[in-house]
Amino acid sequence: MSNRRDxxxxxxxxxxxxxxxxxxxxxxxxxxxLPPLAEPETVPxxxxxxxxxxxxxxxxxxxxxxxxxxxxRQFLSTREQQIVNVVDTDTMGIGVRVLVRGxxxxxxxxELTTDGVARAVREALAIARANRxxxxxxxxxxxxxxxxxxxxRSAYVTDPWDVPIEAKAExxxxxxxxxxxxxxxxxxxxxxxxVKEEKHYANTDGSLITQTIVRSNVSFVxxxxxxDSSDFQARDAVIQPAGRGxxxxxxxxxxxxxxxxxxxxxxxLKAKTVEPGRYxxxxxxxxxxxxxxxxxxxxTELDRAMGHEANYAGTSFLAPPREKLGTTKLGPEFMNIxxxxxxxxxxxTIGYDDDGVRPEDFLIVKNGIFNDYQTTREQxxxxxxxxxxxxxxxxxxxxxxxxxxxxxxxxxxxxxxxLPGERDIGWDDLIGATDRGIAIVGRGSYSIDQQRYNxxxxxxxxxxxxxxxxxxxxxxxxxxxxxxxxxxxxxMIGGKSSYEPGATFSxxxxxxxxxxxxxxxxxxxxxxxxxVINTGRSR
Amino acid sequence: MSAEPVMTREQxxxxxxRVVKMSTADEIQVNVSGGHQTxxxxxxxxxxxxxxxxxxxxxxxxxxxxxxxxxxxxxxSDAGLERAVRRSEALxxxxxxxxxxxxxxxxxxxxxxxxxxxSTAALTPQARAEPARVAIAAAKADGTLKAAGFVATGxxxxxxxxxRGLFAYQPSTSVNYTLTVRTTDGTGSGWAGADHxxxxxxxxxxxxxxxxxxxxxxxNPQPIAPGRYTVILEPQAVGDLVQRMTNALNARTADEGRxxxxxxxxxxxxxxxxxxxxxxxFSDPSDPQLLGAPFDDQGxxxxxQTWIEQxxxxxxxYSRFWAGxxxxxxxxxxGALKLTGGNASLDEMIRSTPRGVLVTRFWYIRPVDPRTLLxxxxxxxxxxxxxxxxxxxxxxxxxxxESPLFMLNNVEMIGRPERIAGTEGGGNVVLPALKVREFxxxxxxxxx
Numbered sequence: 001m002s003n004r005r006d007x008x009x010x011x012x013x014x015x016x017x018x019x020x021x022x023x024x025x026x027x028x029x030x031x032x033x034l035p036p037l038a039e040p041e042t043v044p045x046x047x048x049x050x051x052x053x054x055x056x057x058x059x060x061x062x063x064x065x066x067x068x069x070x071x072x073r074q075f076l077s078t079r080e081q082q083i084v085n086v087v088d089t090d091t092m093g094i095g096v097r098v099l100v101r102g103x104x105x106x107x108x109x110x111e112l113t114t115d116g117v118a119r120a121v122r123e124a125l126a127i128a129r130a131n132r133x134x135x136x137x138x139x140x141x142x143x144x145x146x147x148x149x150x151x152x153r154s155a156y157v158t159d160p161w162d163v164p165i166e167a168k169a170e171x172x173x174x175x176x177x178x179x180x181x182x183x184x185x186x187x188x189x190x191x192x193x194x195v196k197e198e199k200h201y202a203n204t205d206g207s208l209i210t211q212t213i214v215r216s217n218v219s220f221v222x223x224x225x226x227x228d229s230s231d232f233q234a235r236d237a238v239i240q241p242a243g244r245g246x247x248x249x250x251x252x253x254x255x256x257x258x259x260x261x262x263x264x265x266x267x268x269l270k271a272k273t274v275e276p277g278r279y280x281x282x283x284x285x286x287x288x289x290x291x292x293x294x295x296x297x298x299x300t301e302l303d304r305a306m307g308h309e310a311n312y313a314g315t316s317f318l319a320p321p322r323e324k325l326g327t328t329k330l331g332p333e334f335m336n337i338x339x340x341x342x343x344x345x346x347x348x349t350i351g352y353d354d355d356g357v358r359p360e361d362f363l364i365v366k367n368g369i370f371n372d373y374q375t376t377r378e379q380x381x382x383x384x385x386x387x388x389x390x391x392x393x394x395x396x397x398x399x400x401x402x403x404x405x406x407x408x409x410x411x412x413x414x415x416x417x418x419l420p421g422e423r424d425i426g427w428d429d430l431i432g433a434t435d436r437g438i439a440i441v442g443r444g445s446y447s448i449d450q451q452r453y454n455x456x457x458x459x460x461x462x463x464x465x466x467x468x469x470x471x472x473x474x475x476x477x478x479x480x481x482x483x484x485x486x487x488x489x490x491x492m493i494g495g496k497s498s499y500e501p502g503a504t505f506s507x508x509x510x511x512x513x514x515x516x517x518x519x520x521x522x523x524x525x526x527x528x529x530x531x532v533i534n535t536g537r538s539r
Numbered sequence: 540m541s542a543e544p545v546m547t548r549e550q551x552x553x554x555x556x557r558v559v560k561m562s563t564a565d566e567i568q569v570n571v572s573g574g575h576q577t578x579x580x581x582x583x584x585x586x587x588x589x590x591x592x593x594x595x596x597x598x599x600x601x602x603x604x605x606x607x608x609x610x611x612x613x614x615x616s617d618a619g620l621e622r623a624v625r626r627s628e629a630l631x632x633x634x635x636x637x638x639x640x641x642x643x644x645x646x647x648x649x650x651x652x653x654x655x656x657x658s659t660a661a662l663t664p665q666a667r668a669e670p671a672r673v674a675i676a677a678a679k680a681d682g683t684l685k686a687a688g689f690v691a692t693g694x695x696x697x698x699x700x701x702x703r704g705l706f707a708y709q710p711s712t713s714v715n716y717t718l719t720v721r722t723t724d725g726t727g728s729g730w731a732g733a734d735h736x737x738x739x740x741x742x743x744x745x746x747x748x749x750x751x752x753x754x755x756x757x758x759n760p761q762p763i764a765p766g767r768y769t770v771i772l773e774p775q776a777v778g779d780l781v782q783r784m785t786n787a788l789n790a791r792t793a794d795e796g797r798x799x800x801x802x803x804x805x806x807x808x809x810x811x812x813x814x815x816x817x818x819x820x821f822s823d824p825s826d827p828q829l830l831g832a833p834f835d836d837q838g839x840x841x842x843x844q845t846w847i848e849q850x851x852x853x854x855x856x857y858s859r860f861w862a863g864x865x866x867x868x869x870x871x872x873x874g875a876l877k878l879t880g881g882n883a884s885l886d887e888m889i890r891s892t893p894r895g896v897l898v899t900r901f902w903y904i905r906p907v908d909p910r911t912l913l914x915x916x917x918x919x920x921x922x923x924x925x926x927x928x929x930x931x932x933x934x935x936x937x938x939x940x941e942s943p944l945f946m947l948n949n950v951e952m953i954g955r956p957e958r959i960a961g962t963e964g965g966g967n968v969v970l971p972a973l974k975v976r977e978f979x980x981x982x983x984x985x986x987x
Contacts, residue, residue: 083635086608088626093594093613106590110613123591123664130664131579131586133675165608166633173635187795229796229803232910308582310687310728311719314902317986406592447903447915447938454938454984456915458907478907478915480938480982511580511689533981535907535940 048117049202052096055121057204061098061128063141065203065356068094068112069405074160077191078172080180084189086165093405096120100128102138108406142380142396144205145357152351155344156214156245160194163246168192172220175254179222179262184269187223188262192216192249193505195517199405207356215347215517216248217241217505222262224269233268233475235261237443237460240286241505241517243347264461271473274462276534280437281479281527282430287459288418289502289520290443295483296330296337297416297520299452300364301399301509302373302382312511314450317483318370325386328370331487336419337365339374341398346415347503347517352398354409359398364416376400376411403514410510417501417521424495427524433492434526437465438477443502445478445535456480458535476536486527494523545574545660546595546696548708554615555700558599561624564631566602566643567702570836571595573613574695577662581671582687584678589668600701601627602643605636639860646704647840649833652825656737659712660694667692670743674718677747684754688718692738699838707834712736717960718746719920720754721987727760727933728987729753730899730920732775732960736830753899753921760933762983763924769895769951770978771888771925777970778959779901780914780943781820781878787912788846788873790855790865799912799944800855809852814947816850817880822873828958828969831875841871875967881953888952888974890928895974896937897923897930912942917984936987937980949976 049066056064070092077084093110094117105128107120176188194216201209223234238261242248283291298316303309305319318324330337341350341359352358355377363371373383377396380387387394401412431439442460449455462474503519546554551571558569573595580588597620598611608630612623670690678686693713700706717732731749733741772780793800793807800808823843824831833841837859845853854870862869889897899921907913918936925931954972961968 082639083637086630086634087611088609088630089596089598089611090623090626091594091596091611091613103586104588106588107592108590109593110595111593120593127589127591127664130668131589131671133585133672136585164633165630166635169635187797223797225796229801229805232797306583307685307687307721308587310582310685310721311580311689311717311730314986315721406594408588408590410588445905445907445915447905447917449917449936449938449984449986450902450919451984451986453986454917454936454982456938456940456982476908482985512576512578512691531982533940535913537908537911537913537942537945 043112043114045200046208048094048112049200049208051114052094052117052121053202053204055118056096056098056125059121059125060100061125063099063204064097065201066094066096067199067201067354067402067405069197069199071404072161072196074194075191076165076168076172077189078169078176079189080176080187081173083169091404094120095402095405095408096124097408098124098128099139100125101132103128103132103136104139105131106408139378140381141377142394144203145207146205147207147209147352147356147358150207150209150352152211154213154243154349158246159196159214160216160246161196171254175220175258178255178258182259182262182266184224184226184266185222185262186225188221190220192218201352201354201356203356205356209352209356211351213243213350214245215241215243215505216245218249218252218254220254220258220261222265224266226269231269233265235265235268235460237286240501241347241503242345242501243349243519244345267473268475271475273536274474274477274532274534276532278529279532280434281530282434282437282439282465283525283527284427284439284441285500285522285524286442286502287440288522288525290446290504291457292416292418292520292522293504293518294446294448295452295455295486296364297413300373301411301413302375302379303411305373306382309509313509317451317453321373321383321386324370326369326371329368329488330365330370330484331368331490333368334421334493335365335368335487335490336363338417338419339364339397339414340417341414343415343519343521346501346519347505348413348415348519353400354402355396355400357396357398357400359414362397374399374411374414379411401516403516407514412509412516413507413518415519415521418493418523418525420496420499420523421493422495424497426494426498430492430494430524430526431465431470432468434465435467438474438532439463439465439470440477453483454480455483476534477532478535479530479532481530486530489528489530490525491528492526494525498523545694545710551696551698551708552700552706555698555706558597558620558624559700559702561621562601562702564601564603564628568600568643569700570598571698572695574693576691576693577667579668579671579690581675584675584685586668586671597623599623599627601631602640603631605638605640606634607631607637607640608634641859643701643703644705644838647707647834647838649707649840650825650842652830652833654709654711654736654830654832656712659692659714659736659738662692662738670716673743674747677751678720681751683723684751685721685723686718687721688716691715697832699834705838707838709832709834711832714738714741715960716741716743716746718750720750722754722758726987727754727758728920729757734958734960756923756930757921757933760922760935760987762935765937765980765982767977767979769892769974769976771885771892771895771897772973772975773885773899774954774957774970774972775900775959776898777878777973778961778968779904780946781876781970782961782968783904783906783914784912784943785873785876787909788855790857791861793855794865799910800852807855809854811852812850813852814847814850814944815950817953818847818850818947818950819845819879820847821845821877822875823877824875826877828956829875829877829967831967835871839869839871844870846873877956877969878971879956881971882955883952885954885972888954888972889925889930891952892925892974893927895925896934897925907940912944913940914942915940936984938982938984939979940981941979946975946978951976
């Protein structure tokens with residue numbers, strides 16, 4: 001551990017300021033213009049964490065944790081042959097959480113000084129005391145783990161902050177130019193965004209955990225406009241976000257693929273409008289991941305099932321737990337849904353969660369039956385009866401997450417994935433086996449109710465399937481579904497060669513709203529007899 | 540423990556000047572925002588997570604001719620600020636030239652709006668938790684209800700300054716209270732909310748009573764067939780949909796032929812009657828119900844902009860660049876919205892309806908087709924059938940596929956505009972209840 005100065009120097013300064021300096025032409029002489037980084041009153045991070053934990057204990061907390069984090073983001077956006085914006089954000093501070101007589105309190109401050117931390121501890125304690133209601137059920141945590149000197153780093157090779165902004169801009173502008181060569185493609189917007197989190201966590205169980213996490217996202221949206229302006233169509237969501245570095249951006253070959261994506265936008269102008277009705281749907285992983293996210297991952301969050309999100313994100317059709325766990329048939333026997341924070345490159349992949357727990361993989365759906373919820377240390381004891389019945393210890397699945405040092409941690413989604421089937425078949429096999437259907441690629445419009453029963457999903461590119469072949473493109477397609485019926489209508493899935501991740505870079509939950517990123521691996525899958533509506537309306 | 544006082548105009552100016560002095564760029568602009576945000580969250584009849592956050596963001600724009608970039612930090616030490624300045628300069632030098640870059644604005648004059656209230660800034664943790672205690676006590680006393688809610692307050696400032704003489708400063712406070720009351724049998728759910736910068740103007744009791752009444756009334760909902768219905772949309776439901784128009788009220792995308800406001804053959808639909816002729820939609824930070832900041836993030840003064848006047852599209856949002864290109868004045872974006880055009884009461888709307896659906900609010904609204912502004916989403920927390928001028932029963936929630944433009948063309952009655960809590964969009968929004976014909980519901984949801 002180090003003090004603030006070294007923290008900056010080691011993790012960020014090296015990455016941005018000095019790296020940018022290295023890439024500058026000598027005449028810019030940025031490095032020479034840098035002020036000394038030393039701040040006379042800096043206090044080592046480890047001491048601030050210890051002060052926070054010690055202060056909380058002294059103030060009556062039975063449990064406390066503190067997170068000092070530095071959160072950096074970079075956004076670059078372009079349109080056609082110009083840059084629109086380059087933004088680099090950097091925020092740092094401490095969040096202190098205390099449990100006093102079974103009630104939580106939390107306070108956060110950007111003031112990383114002895115006084116600043118002491119004020120935050122006092123505020124957290126005052127909030128915990130003010131929030132205690134007579135007769136309220138006290139918070140009880142699952143047993144803690146001690147990770148005295150743990151470190152973890154996500155699977156990135158190239159730190160995006162080590163790559164000069166001009167190289168990023170050039171890549172996007174070249175891709176835009178390629179797309180612009182396609183007839184009717186009049187507009188292209190594109191962008192990159194990067195996240196780097198450096199987190200130091202300590203708690204009263206004696207853990208001290210340091211993690212570095214990088215995530216990358218590329219957007220690329222060609223828009224085609226009909227020559228008489230009677231129609232316009234965009235192709236969006238071409239690249240999945242990932243818990244990886246700049247090497248992932250390069251591997252997407254944005255320039256090489258730009259034309260293909262632009263042609264898909266142009267082809268949508270000529271696509272046939274869909275005839276509403278019932279169809280077999282063949283869903284590509286780039287689309288299906290979001291259906292998994294909305295209809296299976298959100299309703300299996302235990303806080304939702306227990307009513308804690310009732311005022312915002314909603315509750316769950318998978319509630320109460322005693323009536324649903326082990327009995328609800330969510331799909332066919334070959335359906336297995338994994339919760340994990342371990343798959344390499346996943347957006348929710350981490351070494352330790354924000355409760356200081358080392359996460360474990362767990363099956364949310366096992367052989368088609370609802371098997372487990374996503375949990376934190378506060379929540380796992382609520383399922384004590386279920387774990388006892390299976391001779392398992394009552395232990396958090398490691399799903400605590402805060403999106404910033406300034407946010408309180410609560411239950412967030414791990415990676416939630418549909419595991420491959422036994423036969424190693426893929427996309428083409430599913431289409432070949434389908435007589436009358438629609439194949440859907442890419443995430444589009446999505447909406448689902450507050451208990452996750454009724455959903456409507458669009459997509460990016462829709463293909464009509466007749467007699468086992470793709471016969472043309474469709475547009476104005478959306479399917480409406482009821483979650484248990486939809487998953488029980490799944491009759492064919494791909495095998496391990498077709499298992500790939502989709503991801504969302506920003507998923508909202510909680511009040512105040514917090515964003516997290518999450519990946520969902522899945523295989524192409526077929527769903528029989530789904531209701532398709534036509535969303536095109538005359539203007 | 541009360542919050543620390545927010546940064547004064549003089550302190551903000553001094554901070555901005557400190558940063559501007561560090562610049563070696565042709566142009567520098569500094570945006571400062573932040574203060575103290577607090578929240579109390581409760582669910583399942585107890586207070587769950589709550590907290591207070593003290594933060595400040597200093598965002599530095601550096602420009603070298605047409606090359607520019609932004610870097611932000613929350614470290615206000617000299618070294619921290621210097622790092623942010625150097626980083627934005629380094630990024631700006633490396634960025635490709637932006638052919639649309641414009642010089643920063645010079646000194647401006649702003650209309651004063653009062654959006655800071657000591658009643659909010661001076662709250663203690665105890666006082667902030669009081670609405671939760673009251674709501675939970677009411678739910679517990681009933682025995683068949685559970686309360687879940689959120690009280691968020693904030694006190695802070697926004698300031699902008701640059702090396703062209705511009706300086707803008709606005710302190711503000713905020714209070715947003717939302718409450719969901721559910722019946723313990725899981726068949727009923729009622730919602731209510733309130734929002735105002737002034738804590739003393741929030742009627743916590745009324746919010747509680749409305750949510751409880753709706754929860755009880757919504758028990759045991761029955762399905763009705765999807766289809767086109769006359770609907771009475773409470774102000775929150777109207778806001779949920781109308782706020783979704785703000786991005787589309789953009790001149791450039793319309794001129795480019797990729798917007799619902801693009802005219803076939805080229806140009807925009809400005810001057811066309813696009814909705815019912817009673818409807819007027821405007822933004823005005825000095826409106827006493829809106830109380831927004833009188834400048835945007837570039838320091839451009841915001842005045843009254845009427846987007847739709849008596850049904851006619853009067854203007855769209857012009858950025859400084861697009862305004863210059865089209866020979867127009869920049870407008871600022873369509874942020875804080877107010878819709879006017881009537882003064883009917885909700886009771887009058889219900890009494891005049893032989894058969895219709897009363898909607899408390901909508902949920903999970905997403906764009907489906909930008910050509911028509913078609914949206915999908917669902918009703919939530921209080922959906923009722925109206926028969927023969929009365930609420931007859933609770934109905935299951937319904938999914939809609941509808942456009943706010945079609946909706947505003949099918950208006951039958953317009954209520955008095957109210958400030959809403961804005962759960963789907965947020966911000967300062969003032970809208971009336973509407974009675975609308977032929978609203979398109981496409982499926983039923985059993986979710987409560």
